[in-house]
Amino acid sequence: MSLLDFINPYYIDILIFLVINILLGLGLNLTTGFAGQVSLGHAAFYGIGAYTSAILSANYGVNVWISMLIAVVVTFLLGALLGLPSLRLRDDFLAITTLGLGLVAHSFFNNSQLTGGAYGINSIPAPLFFGIEVENVGYLLFVVLALIAAIYIMRKITRSRIGRAWVTIREDETVAQSMGINTMYYKVLAFAIGAAFAGVAGALFAHKIYFVNADSFTFTTSATILSMIVIGGLGSIRGTLLGVTLLYTIPELFHIFDVGNLLNLNYLDNYKMILYGLLMVLVMRYSPKGLIDIKNIKTKKINPAVKSGDQNVGS
Template sequence: MRIGTFKETYVADAALFDSQTQKIWLVVAVALVLIFPFVANDYWLYLACLVSINVASATGLNLLTGYTGLVSLGQAAFMGLGAYTVAIMQARLGTPFLLNILAGGVVAMLGGIVVGIPSLRVKGLYLAIVTIAASFIAHFLFANFDFTGGTGGLSVQPASFFGLPLDTSFRLYWVIMPVTILMLFGAANLLRTRIGRAFIAIRDRDISAEVLGIPLLRYKLMSFGLSSFYAGVAGGLWAYFFRVVTPESFPLVMSIFFLAAIIVGGMGSILGGILGALFMTMVPELLKFVVDALPGGNEMTVYLSPIRTIVFGLLIVGFLVFEPHGLAEIWRRIRRFFHLWPFRN
């Protein structure tokens, strides 16, 4: 039972969906997800799969940076660990694709725990530098070992489900979208537990959290591990989606992309990770439309990559200055406006 904006019990306060309206919107969202692949063309299905993969990885980074306050620029490297694990297991062992994706998440999680060990002694900019160093080390390993295919990388055979090859965006949609939704619900439920509250306490004031009995190293490593697991699963899905994995597939700029996504979407918010990944994935596509519409658009295509990087930088600066809580806060303001309308002053 609710009294105003407060609840009478802890269970009600911790509920994942605290109103009938939220449950209705959830049903509507599920219906749209189920209907979408039957009405969309290949281009939009491709974008839907790519957005889903980016949402999964951005959610993992949000657990680490948004909820635990640990800055990381190594998300692309952990995605690479997951992708290479999937490619190697698919090529050499022929194991089921769901097992490969899970293994990719576990391998990335182990790598994240190793990278997270210095987090007890360093944080902020220094921790970001540690994760950048991990990215360069991962790139070196990917490019210089025979079992990773060297600089040429590895090809990935299509996943199959009961003999049906998942070789189109339509078929992969039914794998990528459910996995992403499960990961989102997992993250949302995690934040309602003792672990999630410990993450938030460490973010807000790590020294006070330690005084209250929260073991910092354990929970920081747990946060790094969970974030990397999400990245590894996303990397495994990425490998099956693009069907080729090379050292250049996961550059440092991809890590910056995910950091930009959670900043633009709103750090410390599951919705923020979704909106940020959606927005940042669609920006390059919108830029393509703009460039193609301009006179001499074909000649300007070569400048699309640097233009995209500049736009990403401007978006980060703009949101930090004008809306530091991101798109999620804008959405909350819209909800509050219509909640109070027409009695709003």
Template sequence: MDDLLNPYYVDIIVFWMIYLLLGLGLNLITGYAGQVSLGHAAFYGIGAYTSAILSVKYEWNVWLAMAAAVVVTFVISALLGLPSLRVREDFLAITTLGLGLIAQSFFKNAEITGGAYGIDSIPAPSLFGMELKNTGYLLLVTVVLLLALFIMKKMTESRMGRAWMTIREDETVAQAMGINTTYYKVLVFAIGGAYAGAAGALFAHKMSFISGESFSFTVSATVLSMVVVGGLGSIRGTLFGVTLLYMLPELFRLFEFEIVDPKYLDMYKLMLYGILMVLVMRYRPKGLFGKTGVKAGRRPSSSGEKLNKGGDHVA
């Protein structure tokens, strides 16, 4: 089964899907709830290290380790999301940036994470006695991504999603309408972090080796660029933005254009992201597929639509 597809192309698709999971989680936090985060790579790393440590150092079953990684990241993300209750906008961005840098420093120096040496020999998951590698791993990541898309669509179309969008448009108005902003802001960080944790676990067991360098600020900035270019508050926008910014550099690597020196591809990639961000912010502030969210003049439905048991509703 693993010989059906070229491993190189499989790796490109697998890592593209992992970035889609990261983008979906960040778009939930920033796009739907309006909580700017520059430390998303921290959640990514927590998921990867949790699964790696449990499966390598404590010899847990890989499937249990991956599931535990999502749960642990959910809990830690909720705790790291607590600063969002006190600060907003630019101050929140700086705070999450600091949290991301602290997390990376921990990954690089803590004994349990292997310090600068990282963790190697991370096992691949097995199904019916057969290790999932190459094509098998591609199918696993595809299933996880489809499940994540389904769950996100259901959440964003529910009263929970409408509460997040109301908070994004005007938190003071949301509070006046009876929406429990504390609960929803912490919840969105937890769920967005869980998405990143799942991506991290998949990344760790695909690579079989991780180190702190894999979860740097560059990853957070890259994913944020993808989400912003595609469109804030739009699942379709996230899919487009991640695909565009992830696949363009790969095309240069695949076809070896003479105008691009492969040695400097990473530098060119960051320059491209920066240029696209400037253009999008200038001409499409909400991104190519961005939504404006809750409209101020919308009237409540005749049925008295609720957002939670406390009587939350959308104006």
């Protein structure tokens, strides 16, 4: 009997889905946090990645590893295409547009014959490594390696000329244009790369649960991931890691410690959204840059000698 026999598969699944959510959060933080392109339809790319890999592998017998790679390429290209509205839209208008795109994608997933309609796609194969199915601890190691690679890529990109261009566009697009930055190229690139990260998460999700349908890619999914990265800290990789880990694991603790006597776990999703909403209000009030910046909060002390109306206006 090995050590693996004593590991509860439920805990392994929690870690796997945590990593998948972190990948999803990294993609959205790249688009919204670094490039300043607000997206309320990130779940659409998550679903595109999942359905692409599921359809290719389950319906057409494509090798799982190849189907995953194709899913990433497809989400990258569609991300660039769907990112085109960001060229003429900003702030609230862009957010509403991406929300609409997300709703359209969900409707397509739920009604198209290609995606199996409301029944979804089942019998999705697991990836094979030298003829052995990659599952449980093996799948956890695989997703962790994918996360490490994603963090490395994101650090390289955000610290490069591309990342500096994104930050400039986020702060002031007019200034960025006056500096000769091709804002059209960089804004579309931000959507494309962010979508590719979501595509990776979607493909990993599909081959973990062996079944996908539209219920996993709703507006609630987009709002949840956005809440996680805002609470953790926009424009920060560490903020994404902190925010997603905190907000994903807290609801799971309700199951682990069996609080069914205190809370009706049938309404856990409602409790989660209430919790996320309260945390967002508190974070925006006391630490606008997210929990990652909470250590820099300082109590402001007002000099009693300086009162309203006593300042030397002419100085």
